[in-house]
Amino acid sequence: MSANGKYETVIGLEVHAQLLTDSKIFCGCSTKFGADPNTQTCPVCTGMPGSLPVLNRKAVEFAIKTGLAMDCEISLFSRFARKNYFYPDLPKGYQISQYELPICERGHLDIKTSEGTKRIGITRIHMEEDAGKNIHEGAGPYSLVDLNRAGVPLMEIVSDPDLRSPEEASEYMRRLRTILRYIGVCDGNMEQGSLRCDANVSVRPRGQRELGVKVELKNMNSFRFVEKALEYEITRQTKAIEDGEKIIQETRLWDSAAGVTLSMRTKEEAHDYRYFPEPDLVPISVEKNWIEEIRKGLPELPGQKIERFIKEYQLPEYDSELLASEKPLAEWFEEAVKLGGNPKAASNWIMGELMRLLNEEGLSIEEKPAVKPAMLVEMIGLIENGTISGKIAKTVFEEMYKTGKQAKIVIEEKGLVQIADAGSLAPVIDEILARNPKEVERYKAGDEKLIGFFVGQVMRATKGKANPALLNELLKKKLS
Amino acid sequence: MSIDIKEVTHIAKLARLSLTGAELELYSTQLSGILGYVEKLKELDTGGIEPTSHVLDLKNVMREDRVRPSLPEDEVLANAPDRKDGFYRVPRIIE
Numbered sequence: 001m002s003a004n005g006k007y008e009t010v011i012g013l014e015v016h017a018q019l020l021t022d023s024k025i026f027c028g029c030s031t032k033f034g035a036d037p038n039t040q041t042c043p044v045c046t047g048m049p050g051s052l053p054v055l056n057r058k059a060v061e062f063a064i065k066t067g068l069a070m071d072c073e074i075s076l077f078s079r080f081a082r083k084n085y086f087y088p089d090l091p092k093g094y095q096i097s098q099y100e101l102p103i104c105e106r107g108h109l110d111i112k113t114s115e116g117t118k119r120i121g122i123t124r125i126h127m128e129e130d131a132g133k134n135i136h137e138g139a140g141p142y143s144l145v146d147l148n149r150a151g152v153p154l155m156e157i158v159s160d161p162d163l164r165s166p167e168e169a170s171e172y173m174r175r176l177r178t179i180l181r182y183i184g185v186c187d188g189n190m191e192q193g194s195l196r197c198d199a200n201v202s203v204r205p206r207g208q209r210e211l212g213v214k215v216e217l218k219n220m221n222s223f224r225f226v227e228k229a230l231e232y233e234i235t236r237q238t239k240a241i242e243d244g245e246k247i248i249q250e251t252r253l254w255d256s257a258a259g260v261t262l263s264m265r266t267k268e269e270a271h272d273y274r275y276f277p278e279p280d281l282v283p284i285s286v287e288k289n290w291i292e293e294i295r296k297g298l299p300e301l302p303g304q305k306i307e308r309f310i311k312e313y314q315l316p317e318y319d320s321e322l323l324a325s326e327k328p329l330a331e332w333f334e335e336a337v338k339l340g341g342n343p344k345a346a347s348n349w350i351m352g353e354l355m356r357l358l359n360e361e362g363l364s365i366e367e368k369p370a371v372k373p374a375m376l377v378e379m380i381g382l383i384e385n386g387t388i389s390g391k392i393a394k395t396v397f398e399e400m401y402k403t404g405k406q407a408k409i410v411i412e413e414k415g416l417v418q419i420a421d422a423g424s425l426a427p428v429i430d431e432i433l434a435r436n437p438k439e440v441e442r443y444k445a446g447d448e449k450l451i452g453f454f455v456g457q458v459m460r461a462t463k464g465k466a467n468p469a470l471l472n473e474l475l476k477k478k479l480s
Numbered sequence: 481m482s483i484d485i486k487e488v489t490h491i492a493k494l495a496r497l498s499l500t501g502a503e504l505e506l507y508s509t510q511l512s513g514i515l516g517y518v519e520k521l522k523e524l525d526t527g528g529i530e531p532t533s534h535v536l537d538l539k540n541v542m543r544e545d546r547v548r549p550s551l552p553e554d555e556v557l558a559n560a561p562d563r564k565d566g567f568y569r570v571p572r573i574i575e
Contacts, residue, residue, distance in 0.1 A: 022546070023545050029548070036553075036566055037565070039553060039556075040550050041551060041556050042550050054541060054542065055541065055542045055543065056544075060542065079534075086494070087573070088570045088573055134573060135567070140572070141571065142564075143572050144570075145567055146566075146567055272490075277534070279533075282534055282538040283539050284539065285540055
């Protein structure tokens, strides 16, 4: 038995999501990304003595909204706590976070695995403020501190240790990101750090009840890195156990350039945060009707949308999942169907050509407003009524995508109308047959596979405009 | 209850303070004295009383999500011992 089969991996994720508020969580400074250093700071977020924090109502609303989207229990009574540690990016000497009594607890999120749907528990969701940013200048003796990010509202979403592989972990991250984007509480941008992920990972012999010693992984800022870092760490821990070494409880950083995890600090020197209730902020008592109001504002969630697409449009699960992965894409698809587009045809064009062209430019559908569902619907109609072939349609679609012109105009300008009358097609076929007497002979002698050769030749001569059904019919007639 | 030298050393480390041997001893004595004083409160029977986290009888003090002007750069950095290009400059901090 391989080492992998003997051991089981246990993973829990702590995801930090930046909330899409305009202002910071405890003061009115802007949260906009990319401003000049320290231009979005004030006495509150720089920790000046005598300043007092005041909670941003929207941050609470967003945290509750997230909790509802993940079937959490919303705490009717919640409060903030101080997490004490010293670091230059934390001007107060403590981070305002939540410890006991977080805003949401006990929810879940369903993920797809090779063995079907799996339910992953959500332990808790709490609110906290972000820290500033440190920049280390080369090898010089200084670091630079920018406090624009200090006080930006974050939500920490902690999963139960229910994940069993790197693939499950990244699938969980993807699902989570999709939900956060659907409900509009986080933009999910991992590169800019608005969605960050830490993982607790341990390995234990299969069948053992108690968990192995866990290691905390940090600094995985893409789905791919989440998988790679976990894979590396699982291999490292498994080998250590096989070699009879002890796993040390520690924090390790993922080094994406080297493709390894490196020890950052061990438990013995771990921070002792000395949490206590934040005296500067009064408790939150969530009114039930506020929760209901927020619940009413929830959009259809990805899971619900996938189910509905399968039922309402008879789409395969694969199509539904892909279309529902981004809300604007799902809306684009539904708009096309509403305008009369055949759902499966629309789905094929979106998943194939549209996604390919968008990916080539690194754009999402909402960044390409010139490409409209109506244009696709019109083009599908032109395929259905035989004006263009499916093959030519690819050229038409790409041209529509690039120029924003309607299918009819593209077809006219480029002379792409299908040759669908025998009178125009027959002379072309005759010419091809006359030019290839040997092949004609072989075909007549029984090598019927050569039909493909003739089709190809005619298609080339007509630049792909021949109607395939008519072409086949005429060819067979002439060759018999 | 007393706070021994080891405990003071640990707390000093968390607070990023470097203390001399004499200071460690001084603070050990002083902190033990303070805790001894607080220890007296333990004589009170507080069974059945909810721990107090806030002394004010207030809840739900919140503000609307509206951006307000931040401080001008010069004011922000006015108290900084050192700066560079709008950043605070501090001794190197790689952990």
